[in-house]
Every structure is written in structure tokens, then in C-alpha cells.
Amino acid sequence: MIKESRLLAEDARDRQIVPAGDYYMKVVSKGQTVRILDLEGNQAADTLFYNAKDPVERYSAVDTIREQGNVYLTTGTRLMSNENNLMLEIVADTCGRHDTLGGACATESNTVRYALEKKCMHACRNSWMLAVAEHEEFGMSKRDITHNINFFMNVPVTAEGGLTFEDGISAPGKYVEMRAAMDVIVLISNCPQLNNPCNGYNPTPIEVLIWD
Amino acid sequence: MTGSLNDPAKSGSVLYEDTLPGACHWSMRMRRGTSLELTDVEGGANIGMLLYNPENLLERYNAPDTLKCQHTFKLTRGNCLYSDMGRIFCSIVEDDVGWHETVCGNTTRAMVQAKWGEKTYQDFRNDWSQNGSDSFLVELAKYGLGKRDMAANLNLFSAVSADEQGKLRFIENNSSAGDSIQLRFEMDTLVLLHTCPHPLNPAPEYPRKPVHYRILRSYPVTEDDFCMNLRAENRRGFMNNTIYHLGACRHD
Numbered sequence: 204m205i206k207e208s209r210l211l212a213e214d215a216r217d218r219q220i221v222p223a224g225d226y227y228m229k230v231v232s233k234g235q236t237v238r239i240l241d242l243e244g245n246q247a248a249d250t251l252f253y254n255a256k257d258p259v260e261r262y263s264a265v266d267t268i269r270e271q272g273n274v275y276l277t278t279g280t281r282l283m284s285n286e287n288n289l290m291l292e293i294v295a296d297t298c299g300r301h302d303t304l305g306g307a308c309a310t311e312s313n314t315v316r317y318a319l320e321k322k323c324m325h326a327c328r329n330s331w332m333l334a335v336a337e338h339e340e341f342g343m344s345k346r347d348i349t350h351n352i353n354f355f356m357n358v359p360v361t362a363e364g365g366l367t368f369e370d371g372i373s374a375p376g377k378y379v380e381m382r383a384a385m386d387v388i389v390l391i392s393n394c395p396q397l398n399n400p401c402n403g404y405n406p407t408p409i410e411v412l413i414w415d
Numbered sequence: 416m417t418g419s420l421n422d423p424a425k426s427g428s429v430l431y432e433d434t435l436p437g438a439c440h441w442s443m444r445m446r447r448g449t450s451l452e453l454t455d456v457e458g459g460a461n462i463g464m465l466l467y468n469p470e471n472l473l474e475r476y477n478a479p480d481t482l483k484c485q486h487t488f489k490l491t492r493g494n495c496l497y498s499d500m501g502r503i504f505c506s507i508v509e510d511d512v513g514w515h516e517t518v519c520g521n522t523t524r525a526m527v528q529a530k531w532g533e534k535t536y537q538d539f540r541n542d543w544s545q546n547g548s549d550s551f552l553v554e555l556a557k558y559g560l561g562k563r564d565m566a567a568n569l570n571l572f573s574a575v576s577a578d579e580q581g582k583l584r585f586i587e588n589n590s591s592a593g594d595s596i597q598l599r600f601e602m603d604t605l606v607l608l609h610t611c612p613h614p615l616n617p618a619p620e621y622p623r624k625p626v627h628y629r630i631l632r633s634y635p636v637t638e639d640d641f642c643m644n645l646r647a648e649n650r651r652g653f654m655n656n657t658i659y660h661l662g663a664c665r666h667d
Contacts, residue, residue: 264479265520265567268583269614274518275581285562287523300581304488304518306479311501315484315652328499345473346563360577364489364514366482 206278208295208380210236215412223406224395226330228338229413230255231383236294236414238380239391241355243407245371247394248354249307249327252282252290255386258343260284264303264350274360276301276352282381290387295380298373302358304366307331307351308396317398327351327392334390341388353394354379356401371401426634437623438543440550440609442557444469447660450508450599450631451606455572458592460624461613462571463521463547465555466496466504467605472560474500478517478567484648489514489574493645495652496569496598502659503652504604506642509597512590514574517567519583521547522614531621544621550609558605571596573613585615599633599642601656 212218215238221227223246231237239248254260263285268274270283278296281289306312307327314322328348335343355373360366393409396402423430430449434456435441445451453462468474477499485494492510495503507515527533527546534544551565572590575583612622636643636653643653 259562263520263567265518269519272583273581274577274583285565287525304479305483306477309480309499309501311499311655312477312480312484312497314501314655315480315497315648319651319654350477350479350567358483360488360581362576362578364487364576366486366488368486 204278205297205299206295207297208238208378210238210380210414212412215414217413218410220408220410221391221393222408223393224325224330225393226334227389227391227393227411228334229389230386231389231413232386233383236380236382237389238378238412239354240376240378240410240412241298241373242375242410244375244377245355245373245402246407246409247356247396247402248409249392249394250352250354251331251349251390253341253343253347253388253390254284254290255388258341258347258388260286260288261347261349262290262352264352267303274304276303289384291381291383293379294382295378298355298377298379300357300372301379302353302356303350304360305353305356305358307392308394313398321398324397325395327394330392330395331390368399368401423632426632428632430630430632432627432629434625434627435610436625437610438545440545440554442554442605442607445600445604445606445630447600447602448633450597450633452509452595452597452629452631453571454593454595454627455590456592456625456627458590458594459588459622460590460610460626461573461616462569462626463551463609463611464569464571465551465566465607466498467558467607468498469603469605472558472564474498475564475566476504476569481517484652485646488577490517490569491515493642495642495649497652501652501655503601503656505598505600507596508599508642509595511594512572512596514586514589515569515571515596516573516575517569519570519575519614521551521568522611523548526614527621534621542623545611547609547611547614550611551607554607570613575615583615585613585617587617601653602659
């Protein structure tokens with residue numbers, strides 16, 4: 204469901220532009236609002252959330268899907284943890300639909316999806332590996348890299364059980380906004396994928412904004 | 416090859432078989448070159464399943480990779496179950512059911528309590544109302560694994576469909592008595608499984624459905640193999656397995 208936000212960018216307490224191929228890893232406190240902004244359109248923001256007090260508790264795609272009885276994420280979606288607790292709620296969305304089935308690109312999955320020779324091309328899960336390595340304070344490792352949200356990605360499921368990858372429904376300036384129900388670590392890989400038409404083979408920057 | 420029907424080296428021979436009662440859990444190491452046939456004894460069974468590489472427990476079944484690379488939401492004959500490292504744990508070589516799902520996760524103790532009422536071990540002994548989440552935690556702990564390692568699981572014999580708006584619907588009577596699925600292991604795999612009910616099962620009473628399983632010697636994978644040729648992606652997945660096994664003993 205399309206819903207615009209009343210929050211103004213100039214009032215944000217923190218703003219960071221994340222180029223494609225980089226990661227974003229920051230704590231958003233309970234009650235704060237975080238916005239992910241697709242600056243140039245059709246970008247994929249591969250996102251994971253962790254309880255900042257105990258990262259063993261983390262965003263769970265299957266618990267979120269099951270609890271809302273729907274495979275797509277949009278305004279009103281309650282993002283649930285593996286302990287079935289509310290982590291964040293989507294409070295604004297000008298895109299209308301986000302994916303949590305398709306996972307993140309990895310060098311290894313790229314070999315399967317595209318060609319074995321593509322194995323050394325940069326991928327989201329590499330960004331996450333670097334993120335957990337550079338942020339030892341969170342005590343995280345590959346064990347913690349789970350099934351993510353692909354903000355701005357459009358991956359429709361058919362009634363017959365197919366999975367299709369459609370052109371993005373995002374555009375420059377579209378955004379999704381979430382209010383945190385607990386202190387959360389936000390870990391985003393701004394997707395570097397060069398083999399997928401969903402971003403027009405042109406990965407572009409996003410901006411992440413936080414309001415109190 | 417000559418030999419009796421019970422010759423364990425002969426393709427298709429049954430190496431072991433047993434029945435898992437409903438509402439229980441188990442784990443086993445499946446060797447490359449063996450297959451696991453699972454049969455829904457009474458109809459309406461559910462098997463929660465997770466897969467790990469016993470040589471590197473950080474390599475595990477990855478539901479998104481599995482669905483994405485085969486452009487599918489459901490799993491059936493021809494589909495391969497992928498690890499996060501681009502390799503194939505196993506291929507679905509036979510399937511009477513037609514649709515197995517991997518996006519709904521497990522029941523928890525709280526869900527079972529709310530939905531069906533709890534039957535404690537104290538009162539009901541092994542007819543208690545075990546849940547999928549605790550089942551996996553127990554099996555995971557046997558290998559030094561825990562909550563951090565509990566990936567999105569398979570729910571074999573169970574199906575959910577999604578409409579145009581993405582709304583999920585649990586498909587009742589998806590699996591009938593006697594229906595089987597057969598998984599051919601393409602690499603050594605640690606298999607964790609439980610027979611607890613699907614979290615969206617609307618049954619008024621806690622469903623307690625047994626599953627019979629047989630471990631078979633696999634038939635060799637031939638060039639015209641259905642799973643390997645289902646999609647170009649699967650052929651590349653098999654190639655990743657071949658690279659992983661380079662220099663290992665030849666098997667058939």
C-alpha cells in the first residue's frame with residue numbers, strides 16, 4: 204500500500220549515502236524511524252536486522268511471511284524476529300511492494316544463476332562478510348547472515364507456484380520507512396549486481412536517514 | 416552388476432528403513448550416492464527439514480537461493496536443494512505430491528499452545544505436543560549449532576500458494592496416504608528433520624502424522640538426468656559439486 208511520510212529530510216538526525224557495492228551498518232534505537240531512499244531508481248537494498256542487545260535475535264523472513272499471511276512487504280507489515288517478536292513496522296512506502304523471498308546475491312549463487320566464470324564479481328554477501336569482520340563489536344559472523352529483505356525488488360509469485368523477476372517498480376526518489384520497536388542493528392548491502400536486468404545492469408546509490 | 420536384491424552396492428537397494436512417529440525429530444548424515452525416500456503413511460504429514468555440510472557446518476540449505484535460481488516458489492520433482500555456497504545437497508528425483516513449501520517456518524511452543532493446547536511430557540509422555548522450533552534446536556545442539564544456525568526450513572508434504580496480492584493460502588489434503596518424495600544426495604549432508612505439524616495447518620486437533628523413510632543406494636547420475644537438465648542453473652550447480660569433489664574417490 205502506497206503511503207507517504209510526513210518526515211522531512213532536513214530534520215533527520217543522521218543521513219548517509221551508500222554507494223552501490225558498499226554496506227551500511229548502524230544501530231537504530233527503539234522509537235526511531237529509518238528511511239531507505241532509492242536515489243536513482245530500481246536499486247535493490249539487501250537488508251538484515253538484528254536485536255542490538257542480542258543479535259541472536261534477528262529478522263526472520265519466514266516468521267514475517269507466516270504471521271502476516273502474505274509474501275510481500277509494504278506499509279503495515281510487521282517485520283518479525285526469529286523469536287516471533289516485532290522488530291520494526293513499515294510505516295511509509297512509496298514503492299508499494301518489497302521482496303523477502305529472493306535472498307541476496309553471493310559469488311557462489313552467481314555461479315549457478317549466471318556462469319561459473321562470474322564467481323569473482325562483487326556480491327551482497329561479500330559486503331556483509333566485510334561488515335561483520337569490520338564490526339567485531341557486534342560479535343557477528345557468517346552464522347548470522349540469514350535471509351534478507353530486498354527493498355525495492357519486485358519478485359512476484361504466481362498462483363501456480365512460479366517465481367518471476369519483474370522489472371523494478373521503484374523509481375528515483377521512492378522510499379520505504381520503518382519505525383523500530385526495539386534497538387536494532389541495520390545491516391544493508393547496497394546491491395552491486397551487474398548481471399540482473401532488475402536494476403538495468405546499473406547499480407546506483409541509496410540514502411539511509413534516521414529520525415528521532 | 417550382479418548380486419542379490421539386498422546387495423548394498425546395487426543401485427536402488429534399500430540400505431535401511433524405519434518409521435518416525437508424528438511429532439518427533441531426528442537427524443542423520445546422508446552420504447553422497449545415497450537417497451532418502453520419505454513416505455506420508457496416513458496422509459497430511461509434514462516434515463520440517465534443514466540441511467548442513469558436515470565438513471563445514473556454516474554451509475547450509477538456503478531457501479532463497481534454491482527458489483531464486485530455479486525461478487520457483489514450490490518444490491517438486493526436478494528441483495534441487497541448494498546450499499548457500501552454490502552447491503546441491505540433494506535433488507528431488509521422485510515426487511508423488513507435486514508441491515512442497517519452504518517459506519512458512521515452524522511451529523513454536525507458544526503457537527502450539529494457542530492453537531491446539533499444550534500436551535506436556537509429564538502428562539502425555541511421548542504423545543506430547545512437540546513443536547518444530549524446539550525440535551530443530553535439540554537436533555542443532557547435537558552438532559554444536561543453535562538459534563543462529565536455524566535457517567529457513569523445508570516443509571515437505573505441505574503446500575501454501577500465494578494469490579496476486581501475495582496472500583498465502585494453506586492447501587489442505589496436499590499429500591495423501593502413501594505419497595512419497597525421494598531425495599538423491601549429491602554431496603555428504605547432515606539432515607535434520609521433524610514430523611511436527613505445519614504452522615498453518617488448520618486442523619482442529621494437533622495432527623500427529625508418522626513418516627516412513629528408506630535409505631537407498633542411488634542410481635548413477637547420467638547425462639540425461641532429469642534434475643540436472645531441468646534448468647541450465649542446475650547443470651551449473653552440479654558442476655559446482657563436481658569441482659567440490661575433485662580428486663575424491665569415484666562413486667556410482
